[in-house]
Amino acid sequence: xxxxxxxxxxxxxxxxxxxxxxxxxxxxLARELLELHTLGVDGGYGQGDVRALAGMLTGWSYASVxxxxxxxxxxxxxxxxxxxxxxxxxxxxxxxxxxxxEGKREVDRALDTLSTHPATAHHIATKLARHFIADQPPxxxxxxxxxxxLDSGGDLGVVTHALIDSPEAWAEPLTKIKSANEFIVSAxxxxxxxxxxxxxxKSLDFLAQMxxxxxxxxxxxxxxxxxxxxxxxMRRTDWAVFIAKSAREAVPLDLLNDTLGPVADTNLxxxxxxxxxxxxxxxxxxxxxxxxxx
Amino acid sequence: xxxxxxxxxxxVGAMAALTLQLRLARVAxxxxxxxxxxxxxxLRGAMDGLSAVPPYGDxxxxxxxxxxxxGAPGAANGAINLDGFFGLHPALPFLGERFxxxxxxxxxxxxxxxxxxxxxxxxxxxxxxAKTPMGALDGWLNRALTLFSGSGQALAIAQTxxxxxxxxxxxxxxxxxxxxxxxxxxxxxxxxxxxxxxxLGPALQEGMRIQTMSGATMGDGATDNKIKNxxxxxxxAMATPVGRMLADPFGPRIAVFEMTGWDTHxxxxxxxxxxxxxxxxxDMGLSSLHASLGSAWADTAVIVATxxxxxxxxxxxxxxxxxxxxxxxVLGGAISGGRVLGSWxxxxxxxxxxxxxxxxTSDLRALFSAALIGHLGLDAVxxxxxxxxxxxxxxxxxxxxxx
Numbered sequence: 001x002x003x004x005x006x007x008x009x010x011x012x013x014x015x016x017x018x019x020x021x022x023x024x025x026x027x028x029l030a031r032e033l034l035e036l037h038t039l040g041v042d043g044g045y046g047q048g049d050v051r052a053l054a055g056m057l058t059g060w061s062y063a064s065v066x067x068x069x070x071x072x073x074x075x076x077x078x079x080x081x082x083x084x085x086x087x088x089x090x091x092x093x094x095x096x097x098x099x100x101x102e103g104k105r106e107v108d109r110a111l112d113t114l115s116t117h118p119a120t121a122h123h124i125a126t127k128l129a130r131h132f133i134a135d136q137p138p139x140x141x142x143x144x145x146x147x148x149x150l151d152s153g154g155d156l157g158v159v160t161h162a163l164i165d166s167p168e169a170w171a172e173p174l175t176k177i178k179s180a181n182e183f184i185v186s187a188x189x190x191x192x193x194x195x196x197x198x199x200x201x202k203s204l205d206f207l208a209q210m211x212x213x214x215x216x217x218x219x220x221x222x223x224x225x226x227x228x229x230x231x232x233x234m235r236r237t238d239w240a241v242f243i244a245k246s247a248r249e250a251v252p253l254d255l256l257n258d259t260l261g262p263v264a265d266t267n268l269x270x271x272x273x274x275x276x277x278x279x280x281x282x283x284x285x286x287x288x289x290x291x292x293x294x
Numbered sequence: 295x296x297x298x299x300x301x302x303x304x305x306v307g308a309m310a311a312l313t314l315q316l317r318l319a320r321v322a323x324x325x326x327x328x329x330x331x332x333x334x335x336x337l338r339g340a341m342d343g344l345s346a347v348p349p350y351g352d353x354x355x356x357x358x359x360x361x362x363x364x365g366a367p368g369a370a371n372g373a374i375n376l377d378g379f380f381g382l383h384p385a386l387p388f389l390g391e392r393f394x395x396x397x398x399x400x401x402x403x404x405x406x407x408x409x410x411x412x413x414x415x416x417x418x419x420x421x422x423x424a425k426t427p428m429g430a431l432d433g434w435l436n437r438a439l440t441l442f443s444g445s446g447q448a449l450a451i452a453q454t455x456x457x458x459x460x461x462x463x464x465x466x467x468x469x470x471x472x473x474x475x476x477x478x479x480x481x482x483x484x485x486x487x488x489x490x491x492x493x494l495g496p497a498l499q500e501g502m503r504i505q506t507m508s509g510a511t512m513g514d515g516a517t518d519n520k521i522k523n524x525x526x527x528x529x530x531a532m533a534t535p536v537g538r539m540l541a542d543p544f545g546p547r548i549a550v551f552e553m554t555g556w557d558t559h560x561x562x563x564x565x566x567x568x569x570x571x572x573x574x575x576x577d578m579g580l581s582s583l584h585a586s587l588g589s590a591w592a593d594t595a596v597i598v599a600t601x602x603x604x605x606x607x608x609x610x611x612x613x614x615x616x617x618x619x620x621x622x623x624v625l626g627g628a629i630s631g632g633r634v635l636g637s638w639x640x641x642x643x644x645x646x647x648x649x650x651x652x653x654x655t656s657d658l659r660a661l662f663s664a665a666l667i668g669h670l671g672l673d674a675v676x677x678x679x680x681x682x683x684x685x686x687x688x689x690x691x692x693x694x695x696x697x
Contacts, residue, residue, distance in 0.1 A: 005559075006559045006560045006611060006613070009559070009560045009561075009610075009611035009613070010610065010611060011610045011611070013610060018610065023610040023611065024609055024610025024611075025609065025610050026559050026560065026609055026610060026611045026613065026615065027559075027609075027615045027616065028557075028559045028560075028615070031411065031412070031616070035412050035414075041410075041412050041414070041415055041427070047411070047648065050411075177493075206472065206473065207453070208453045208454075208526075215338075215554065216338070216339075216413060216414065216554075217413075218413075218414050221454075224493060225454070225460055226454055227454060228454060228493065228494055228497050229450060229452065229453050229454030229455050229466075229467035229497060230466045230467050230468075230497045230498070230499075230500035230501030230504060231450075231452070231453045231454070231466075231467040231468050231469050231471075231501060231504070232453035232454045232467065232497075233494060233497045233498050233501050234471070234475075234476075234498070234501035234502070234505060235453060235471060235473070237476045237480075237481070237484060237498075238471060238473040238474065238475060238476050239473060240476075241473075241474075241476050241477075241480070242473055267486070267487060267490075268487055271483055271486070271487055275483070276479075280480050280483075283476075283480060284480065284483060284484060284487070287476075287484055288484070288487055289487060289488055289491040289494050289495075292494060
């Protein structure tokens with residue numbers, strides 16, 4: 001995040017370095033920290049809060065690789081590094097609360113507040129329920145997770161247990177559409193085959209989910225309409241054929257029972273039984289509507 | 295005459311003769327479709343309008359921009375002159391040439407109604423055509439499509455359409471594919487399985503239709519390996535196959551491209567550098583579209599827009615942060631261009647939005663309305679009530695589309 005969202009280039013305008021080089025703040029990490037990682041876009045912060053948090057974040061960087069190589073044995077090499085000389089001096093006011101000038105401790109103090117804020121609880125509860133239960137998650141689940149988040153002081157382990165214990169998480173029919181990554185991994189696991197790392201990466205790229213290349217800092221789509229364009233679906237079909245050809249040993253009905261079991265309806269079952277070849281039967285299971293869901 | 299909708303209703307029985315019916319469906323659509331082409335290019339990440347279309351004549355410009363300012367025309371690596379006040383970034387020679395030919399116009403200080411600075415909400419508002427990110431759950435271009443009869447007219451150049459094309463009207467998506475297409479027999483069997491799936495069924499139908507169309511338009515070997523391996527947001531690589539599809543009398547009429555890489559917080563550069571590279575890719579892509587559309591260029595309007603602009607002043611990292619107004623481009627053979635539209639608010643401190651951003655003076659929805667009415671021929675009342683309810687009228691932008 002320090003590099004991806006430009007914090008390494010954000011300099012306190014009144015810091016020693018900022019004054020000497022006439023450099024200043026870069027708001028990128030501060031804004032996304034509030035919008036994407038804690039409060040959420042409607043979490044009640046303003047432009048002044050973004051600037052304040054950006055000020056607190058100034059100075060946080062890492063020792064560069066070349067510097068690390070030159071300074072083997074020194075504590076900062078290749079690790080997080082706080083540079084006081086780039087840190088914006090003075091107190092900062094975030095969400096109406098004033099934080100005293102404390103250098104590297106400021107961000108920790110701010111995160112303590114942000115991570116247990118009700119807006120954060122709502123944001124995280126919604127995201128978890130959307131990811132694991134439904135694109136439009138039942139409000140009751142979100143409310144339950146929200147309360148547990150707040151009661152536990154933002155303990156994600158406790159919140160996750162509550163999510164797993166939610167009956168809504170196990171309700172049928174399945175509604176979540178698999179991401180490309182989930183689709184590929186579930187097919188490979190179901191077929192119990194290995195493909196080369198190169199082919200795995202190519203497959204993920206082919207279905208628009210190249211690792212470490214999410215389209216924006218908001219991450220990968222988490223709802224059906226981000227994954228089921230006509231081109232995307234045609235590609236899943238093409239990929240199903242490709243992978244079925246690599247799984248010559250597969251037994252179609254075993255695959256069907258192991259991966260879809262009761263979710264496979266009679267149409268799919270009989271289509272698989274009538275398929276002209278093993279490859280086509282396997283491709284049909286993986287390309288089937290049921291296999292696109294989780 | 296079977297339409298795509300009928301195909302869905304016929305269901306399983308229709309699938310046996312799928313290919314034939316799809317071809318018939320294409321002809322049926324063509325009779326109901328406009329001859330005009332409209333292409334939207336969404337620049338994701340907030341394009342810096344003050345570098346793309348530098349107001350070099352504004353007395354505050356070079357002071358605010360410091361060493362990322364674009365020089366005046368005539369200076370070394372300076373702007374391409376437009377009208378003596380505004381210039382074009384030197385990486386945009388094709389756009390400059392179209393401006394000279396009266397086929398390109400700039401709308402400066404333009405923005406959506408969105409006034410916060412989140413990329414994602416900003417893009418949602420650009421695409422949903424409402425005032426707020428949750429103001430509409432479908433895209434304005436999809437709502438416009440519902441005003442046409444027939445379907446199959448719009449194509450997202452991506453694996454999955456983005457919000458602007460999502461909604462009631464069926465739309466397709468396309469991107470070049472490196473794996474061999476699934477054989478017809480298996481596809482037909484799969485189509486039966488998808489037939490009753492209300493979420494996935496229509497998408498598969500649309501995919502099969504587009505595959506037939508793109509194959510017919512380009513021939514099976516026409517997408518070379520360079521194109522096949524390119525990412526769908528690589529406009530320069532996508533422009534040629536998509537331009538050919540749009541030029542086909544039976545092809546789609548509307549296409550949406552997306553380009554990323556505009557979020558220049560750090561070292562954005564001036565006449566060269568990160569932003570310059572993105573602008574160059576945009577210019578080359580538009581130039582390829584112009585070439586591949588051939589005679590259909592005369593019926594084409596391309597709109598290039600971004601979710602918001604960037605700060606008027608350079609930031610502490612030789613970049614720019616999230617701002618408000620930016621510039622939009624409109625080009626094509628069907629455009630009355632050669633001018634910069636929109637009223638210029640100026641860059642003096644007290645003229646900036648919240649003291650930091652270019653003040654918006656034009657609403658992008660007015661431009662979009664003008665294109666839907668003047669170019670695609672939609673009814674003005676329909677547009678104002680069903681596409682952009684509560685939005686501004688086309689106003690002065692109507693002039694752009696009077697051919």
